[in-house]
Amino acid sequence: MKHSVNRPPTPDGAEDQGNEPILQEIIKIKLIESGEKERLMEMLRERLIECGWKDEMKALCRAYVKKKGRNNVTVDDLVHLITPKGRASVRDSVKAELLQRIRSFLTSAAL
């Protein structure tokens, strides 16, 4: 018999959380399937461009590239460079707006 048939069942994540992880996954799938994720992404992108966040990030990248030299830079480098600063510098109003949208989707989808 194939080893895979006798595979023990996938653990349920942390038992005390109930089926939260699975719920999470379901929600995420719903998000993508309904197209809401795309809409949220576009909205977030737009807001970030409007408030200059994207330009700040690009400036950081440019400075880094200038320092390191054009040919020594990888995408990974830039991602690691931008992620902490990027997460911290999102404007509060933008974040609030997006969270609101997501929350209302969750409540409507959970029903």
Next chain:
Amino acid sequence: MSGPNEDNNTQLSSHIFGDLLDSIIVDVASECHRIAKLGLDRNLEEEEEEMRLSAQARARVADPSNSSETNTKYVVDIFGQTHPSVATEIFECMNCGRSIAAGRFAPHLEKCMGKGRKARLKVTRSSTAAQNRYLRGSPVSTYSPYSNSTSTNRLSNGTPSVAGEEYSNGTYEEPWNKT
């Protein structure tokens, strides 16, 4: 809405928001990487080169040896070039066909087409019409009457000829007006 659900919702929302933000960050990083590799952004080395050149030019302008613009014969402009005081480009005079330097062209034309005594000898019947057209619009200038000219256009008594090329005492007369 029960309490725990609210918290979970909030937590989930933040988690989803974090995912979205991460995706966008990767997009931006990828875009910047592409621009850097392809050199599409205003080239960084070029920028430095330009800055260096402009700093050089600025230093030259501020140089005390070039304090007054009319000081030396050779004036240095902002690009560091010097121009000789007499323009040196050479081309052909359309009247006499000689090679003339640009800076000497005006005086040459004066002699070639206008007031020079020797120039008169070059005038032929066929070119008088062209010269009429040229001279009619020109300002009045004082010419001494040419009484000893041997040109066939001249009347022997020295009055303005039919061609209207001569002026006496600064009075301009139409060719067909005889005083």
